[in-house]
Amino acid sequence: xxxxxxxxxxxxxxxxxxxxxxxxxxxxxxxxxxxxxxxxxxxxxxxxxxxxxxxxxxxxxxxxxxxxxxxxxxxxxxxxxxxxxxxxxxxxxxxxxxxxxxxxxxxxxxxxxxxxxxxxxxxxxxxxxxxxxxxxxxxxxxxxxxxxxxxxxxxxxxxxxxxxxxxxxxxxxxxxxxxxxxxxxxxxxxxxxxxxxxxxxxxxxxxxxxxxxxxxxxxxxxxxxxxxxxxxxxxxxxxxxxxxxxxxxxxxxxxxxxxxxxxxxxxxxxxxxxxxxxxxxxxxxxxxxxxxxxxxxxxxxxxxxxxxxxxxxxxxxxxxxxxxxxxxxxxxxxxxxxxxxxxxxxxxxxxxxxx
Ligand code: SAH
Numbered sequence: 001x002x003x004x005x006x007x008x009x010x011x012x013x014x015x016x017x018x019x020x021x022x023x024x025x026x027x028x029x030x031x032x033x034x035x036x037x038x039x040x041x042x043x044x045x046x047x048x049x050x051x052x053x054x055x056x057x058x059x060x061x062x063x064x065x066x067x068x069x070x071x072x073x074x075x076x077x078x079x080x081x082x083x084x085x086x087x088x089x090x091x092x093x094x095x096x097x098x099x100x101x102x103x104x105x106x107x108x109x110x111x112x113x114x115x116x117x118x119x120x121x122x123x124x125x126x127x128x129x130x131x132x133x134x135x136x137x138x139x140x141x142x143x144x145x146x147x148x149x150x151x152x153x154x155x156x157x158x159x160x161x162x163x164x165x166x167x168x169x170x171x172x173x174x175x176x177x178x179x180x181x182x183x184x185x186x187x188x189x190x191x192x193x194x195x196x197x198x199x200x201x202x203x204x205x206x207x208x209x210x211x212x213x214x215x216x217x218x219x220x221x222x223x224x225x226x227x228x229x230x231x232x233x234x235x236x237x238x239x240x241x242x243x244x245x246x247x248x249x250x251x252x253x254x255x256x257x258x259x260x261x262x263x264x265x266x267x268x269x270x271x272x273x274x275x276x277x278x279x280x281x282x283x284x285x286x287x288x289x290x291x292x293x294x295x296x297x298x299x300x301x302x303x304x305x306x307x308x309x310x311x312x313x314x315x316x317x318x319x320x321x322x323x324x325x326x327x328x329x330x331x332x333x334x335x336x337x338x339x340x341x342x343x344x345x346x347x348x349x350x351x352x353x354x355x
Contacts, residue, residue: 012036013044019270020048024230030223033267042263042297049269049298056274057300059344062351063332064113064145064278065106065306068315069094073119075149076184077172079214081245081316082119088247090314093122096131098308102328103135103142106306109332110348113143115168115303120149129162136163143350145207150191153198160202167199170209170238174228175221182214196232205353207236207276212264213256214242222264230271235353236301237268237275240282243318258287262297269298274354276301285322291335292342301351302339304331 015033019025025033033041070093076083083089094102103114114135116128123131128148135144146159147168156167171192173179179189199206210225211217229237241256261283268277278301279294287293291302305312305323312324323331336346 008036009038009040012041016041016045016048016270019267020052023271023273025226027223027227030226030267031219034219034222034226034264037260037263039259042259042266045263045266045270046297049266050296052269052273053298053300056354060300060347061295061339061344062113062276062301062349063111063335063346064115064301064303064351065102065109065111065328066115066117066281066303067094067099067102067106068305068307068311069099069116069118069148070122071119071311071314071316072122074121075119075187077187078182078184078249079211079242079245079318081248081318083248086247089316092311092314093118094308094311096127096134099131100134100138102306102308103139105328107139107142109329110346111306112141112348112350113145113166114139114306115145115147117147117168123148125151125155125158129158132159132162132164141350143352147207150195153202156195156198156204157202160204164204166205166207166236168207168209168236168238169195169199170207170211171196171225171228173210173214173217173221174224175218178214178216178218178221181216196234200232200234205235207238208232208234209236209238211242211256211282212239212261213254215250215253217242226264226267226271229268233272235276236278237272238278238280239264239268240280241286243282243285243320245316245318255286258283258290258293261290262293265294265297265299276351276353278303281305281322282318285318285320289338292338295339295344296342302335302346304328304335 279299283290
């Protein structure tokens with residue numbers, strides 16, 4: 001029995017070794033790795049992930065100022081607190097001036113990337129482009145990231161030509177059957193994937209990603225996520241635990257785990273050593289030391305909130321989100337202290353991917 005168990009662990013470690021050496025595995029092998037996660041295999045993967053990250057990025061952690069531009073949404077994703085059928089959600093849209101104020105505050109604090117995120121289809125493309133042009137002219141040395149959901153290819157092209165550099169669009173799950181279980185019929189897996197392909201072809205630095213432990217997720221579905229990341233080769237990848245929101249159909253499902261999220265962060269770093277990998281707010285929400293654990297597992301980005309305090313609680317994707325009451329400066333100071341305590345530091349730069 002004992003011998004068999006050791007063989008299992010040795011085999012799992014050999015898969016991690018191979019992933020670190022050639023950055024690819026068969027789909028079945030990813031599934032075996034995911035199923036074999038335990039504290040020993042996770043520590044083994046984290047050590048290798050840490051090696052790659054330090055080799056490429058040292059102990060620098062890039063900061064992105066997250067500006068939650070609005071909570072209106074035309075979609076009805078079953079997991080999300082700002083889904084259109086949640087009548088309890090408080091809706092708001094920031095004005096261009098409010099967004100610029102957030103950027104000014106962020107710039108003074110050292111942020112050189114602004115991420116405009118919000119509900120889907122809320123901002124007409126013309127308004128997005130005007131705001132991007134304004135930010136571009138006021139802050140020429142900053143990167144502008146958009147995370148505003150699905151648009152047509154021609155709309156994405158307009159956003160790019162207005163000066164946006166990056167686009168975050170989590171694929172949510174690379175398993176089309178699982179996708180169906182998380183979204184209403186009006187939404188489609190094919191369109192999500194079409195968007196990611198268009199964004200990349202247009203020239204954006206693109207980020208995909210998924211929730212860990214989302215309802216009905218299997219090891220086989222997660223294996224597809226890893227294979228997709230390997231093949232799509234995104235510049236960024238946002239993953240965080242699923243956290244139930246009380247006013248959604250998934251209110252009673254359990255949250256994803258810190259351990260599985262960290263293990264997957266390590267595996268993603270091994271798949272693509274130079275990837276920009278955030279340790280997310282959701283990870284910090286399910287565990288007080290979640291963001292530190294994510295960094296130690298191989299993440300190299302954090303995304304503190306720059307939204308006006310008055311709207312932060314309204315941008316409620318999941319329950320108990322952290323940092324909704326603090327000044328941006330306070331948030332950054334707190335985060336810096338946490339990172340310093342584990343031997344890392346935030347840096348003032350655009351934080352582009354190192355090729
Ligand atoms: N509307 C935009 C971005 C806003 S939502 C878009 O469609 O891309 C940003 C991310 O939050 C989503 O991609 C999803 O992965 C995550 N999210 C939504 N609800 C969540 C929940 N209950 N728990 C954890 N993450 C959630």
